[in-house]
Amino acid sequence: MTGASGVTGDATTAHVGGGAHDDYIDDPFAPNGTDGPIGVIGEYGPGPLGAAANVGTGTFSAHDSNAANARIPHAGLPYGLGARGRSGDDATDALAALAGRSIGVMLPEPSFFWPSVIEQMRTLAAHAQITLNVRESSYNGDIHEERILDEFAADPNMCGLVVAPTSEPTVSQRTWDWIATSPLPVTVVERDQPVIGDYYVDSVRTNHPYGVRKAATHFIQHGHTNIAAAFTNTPTSDVILAGWLQVVHDVPDINGTLVFDGVQPYDAPGVEEIVERILGSSTTAVLVHSDYLAIALAQALEKAGKRVPEDISMISIDGYATLSSRPLTVLRSSPRDLAEAALRTLVERILNPERATRHVFVDPQLIDRGSVVDRA
The missing domain is CATH 3.40.50.2300 (Response regulator)
Structure with missing residues (x-):
């Protein structure tokens, strides 16, 4: 990781x-x-x-x-x-x-x-x-x-x-x-x-930089400004990460200093380390790519005694986590x-x-x- x-x-x-x-x-x-x-x-x-x-x-x-x-x-x-x-x-x-x-x-x-x-x-x-x-x-x-x-x-x-x-x-x-x-x-x-x-x-x-803006807007509308971000490696992860860094740079109200990249969903110790860092900070929301990583983080948060969304809000960028797998708010390509x-x-x-x-x-x-x- x-x-x-x-x-x-x-x-x-x-x-x-x-x-x-x-x-x-x-x-x-x-x-x-x-x-x-x-x-x-x-x-x-x-x-x-x-x-x-x-x-x-x-x-x-x-x-x-x-x-x-x-x-x-x-x-x-x-x-x-x-x-x-x-x-x-x-x-x-x-x-x-x-x-x-x-x-x-x-x-x-x-x-x-x-x-x-x-x-x-x-x-x-x-x-x-x-x-x-x-x-x-x-x-x-x-x-x-x-x-x-x-x-x-x-x-x-x-x-x-x-x-x-x-x-x-x-x-x-x-x-x-x-x-x-x-x-x-x-x-x-x-x-x-x-x-x-x-x-x-x-x-x-897909216009991922504008998608990230939509996610940031949704978080802010619900009162979240301490927002962490975690990204796995995919063909589109670099542009999503760059879009998020641009949002953090341009929006002073967002505290987005916790950014994790290169995370593999099946890397249990890595996922648990992210959860530990999140819970040790003032983070109230997390932006995640991909769905597999979002589901892994949600499970690790529950294992640590925290629930999504009651304790930590979350948006996943992929859009193919279904209601049957986990009801996550998602950004998805049409x-x-x-x-x-x-x-x-x-x-x-x-x-x-x-x-x-x-x-x-x-x-x-x-x-x-x-x-x-x-x-x-």
Whole structure:
């Protein structure tokens, strides 16, 4: 277990958000290519170059990219049919061109929320008459993701890919190298791209920094300001930790000096040490990632004579602790929103290959299950 760390330095993030609105624009997933309502999701691009546009109440900004970032799909697909604008006959023709084509999806092993995301993707793709070819990757290093991607690329019916590379460094590097020279458009889901590189592809991610803000707000509304935080190692834990440190830095009312990172849920001595540190402080609430760690901490607190939420309030960031396992207030990604954003982003890239690279952030939902109560 990594020891508790103080709050030092600044963590930065970027977000330009927009809520659901009533504007109607051509929707790739509306029936028969008709117009339909969409919710604008905030998009931003890193770097100094960018162009902003407003759609209803949502603001978009896009990082400049060059044509080399637009991968050319297999011959036979009228790539870029939507370049003249996606309205009227153009949009209908573009969707008709995609109907009957296939999209390859490579996501981690079927655990956590991935099965729900895949199910939503299948429903949305079927609605647009697009076939989904789903292959399973892994969280460990015993996988050759580039072979899966090679098989996708060998399919002459394939027109694009949605992928979530493993976080295992050796394997992920091979995957990112493949993506860099992909013959197909690629949208990456729930993964940050390499910091240094001469290519960037479209991506869709949960907006964990804003999720952490929701958690902090919920705690404060119930009178909690002495808040500890504990994080296990996951592909998204670094960005969640950075988001929390930023909140602590920016909100003077929060005393968040107890931060534990690199904690494994099955490390009983480590979990017990965290509980001992929490109970030896003025902490009244704990923010935890992941659900497994949250459940382990709740059990260890009970073993020490303290209950959640009567003695210690808790929010878990994952969202897949169920009422049957333990009724924890959670921050969770919406499988439908992620699935729709990923497919929409990929289809937009296929139809408009010259457009700037897009990075879409989807705000997580806070589900109140009563594990945060008013401070006594």
